[in-house]
Amino acid sequence: MRLEVKELYKTFAETEVLHGISFSVESGKALGFLGRNGAGKTTTIRILMNLFKANSGGIFIDGKEFVASEHQIGYLPEERGLYPKKKVMEQLVYLGQLRGLSSKEAKDSALFWLKRLGVEHYSNKKLDTLSKGNQQKVQLAETFICNPDIVILDEPFSGLDPVNAQILKDVIRELIKENKLVIFSSHQMGYIEEFCEDIALINNGEIVLKGNLKDIKRDYGMNRLIISVVNLSSSELEDVLTREMDRTVKVVDKKQNHLIIELQGNKTKNDLLKELVELNLDIEKFSIYEPTLEDIFVKKVGDK
Numbered sequence: 001m002r003l004e005v006k007e008l009y010k011t012f013a014e015t016e017v018l019h020g021i022s023f024s025v026e027s028g029k030a031l032g033f034l035g036r037n038g039a040g041k042t043t044t045i046r047i048l049m050n051l052f053k054a055n056s057g058g059i060f061i062d063g064k065e066f067v068a069s070e071h072q073i074g075y076l077p078e079e080r081g082l083y084p085k086k087k088v089m090e091q092l093v094y095l096g097q098l099r100g101l102s103s104k105e106a107k108d109s110a111l112f113w114l115k116r117l118g119v120e121h122y123s124n125k126k127l128d129t130l131s132k133g134n135q136q137k138v139q140l141a142e143t144f145i146c147n148p149d150i151v152i153l154d155e156p157f158s159g160l161d162p163v164n165a166q167i168l169k170d171v172i173r174e175l176i177k178e179n180k181l182v183i184f185s186s187h188q189m190g191y192i193e194e195f196c197e198d199i200a201l202i203n204n205g206e207i208v209l210k211g212n213l214k215d216i217k218r219d220y221g222m223n224r225l226i227i228s229v230v231n232l233s234s235s236e237l238e239d240v241l242t243r244e245m246d247r248t249v250k251v252v253d254k255k256q257n258h259l260i261i262e263l264q265g266n267k268t269k270n271d272l273l274k275e276l277v278e279l280n281l282d283i284e285k286f287s288i289y290e291p292t293l294e295d296i297f298v299k300k301v302g303d304k
């Protein structure tokens with residue numbers, strides 16, 4: 001399955017907040033959908049879920065118009081939507097039935113997910129008597145109850161401790177392996193790097209970066225290397241490079257134990273290596289620099 005979002009425009013009270021959003025995502029992959037607060041992620045997802053109507057543009061699944069109600073979608077919204085005063089199992093069965101399951105199917109599936117997420121012993125408790133993290137797990141059980149083909153998760157790790165985060169990580173990896181189509185929105189870049197093959201970065205209602213995360217990292221790391229030298233501090237090495245090799249490298253960042261440098265002009269890493277050896281420098285670290293998603297995010301949308 002391939003879901004395509006094409007040229008979405010959305011206006012609220014004469015203010016345009018989406019200015020032609022386009023991206024796509026395929027089954028068996030997770031798309032990391034990220035952007036600063038107010039960038040337009042939730043609005044886009046709500047249009048996908050048919051909770052808002054776009055002013056123009058369209059959403060397509062395998063080339064045909066996408067109608068949310070015709071698909072089993074597991075949507076974990078930003079604002080959680082369960083009944084605080086109802087018992088956990090009771091509301092999961094009710095919500096499962098609303099989504100087309102029989103009462104038995106809903107109960108079996110609810111039990112499966114509550115067990116999988118380690119909260120089955122709260123089945124008969126009212127939701128609002130559970131801790132925040134455990135309420136989040138019940139919300140996740142509700143998201144997965146219908147064995148959805150499309151899974152949209154907005155900050156799914158919020159409120160989970162590291163042990164529970166690990167359980168959810170395993171679940172998400174399984175979903176991807178089971179060929180589900182996953183859209184994952186989060187401000188926690190580390191999680192996006194763990195699961196998402198592709199990303200779409202939205203800023204002020206426009207997609208400013210999209211594609212395969214590995215390719216994007218390679219492009220952003222282009223011509224940059226990490227180096228350090230035995231017996232020289234980063235500052236001392238910086239001085240040597242600036243003095244002796246300013247045509248070959250430019251220092252772009254200085255860390256405590258290494259420098260991040262950029263090759264200049266047509267210089268290659270072999271040229272650099274040769275020059276370092278000629279200067280009798282004892283190389284300790286010499287590797288291609290790969291930026292983190294956070295580096296890319298800050299660089300792309302940090303000052304806008």
Ligand SMILES: Nc1ncnc2c1ncn2[C@@H]1O[C@H](COP(=O)(O)OP(=O)(O)OP(=O)(O)O)[C@@H](O)[C@H]1O
Nearest residue numbers: 012013017035036037038039040041042043044078
């Ligand atoms: N119902 C609404 N009425 C008016 N403006 C809205 C409405 N919903 C969203 N907006 C505006 O649309 C813009 C995009 O908001 P949106 O909630 O989509 O951002 P977001 O990327 O999900 O942000 P966050 O990371 O903070 O959740 C914001 O300027 C917001 O104020």
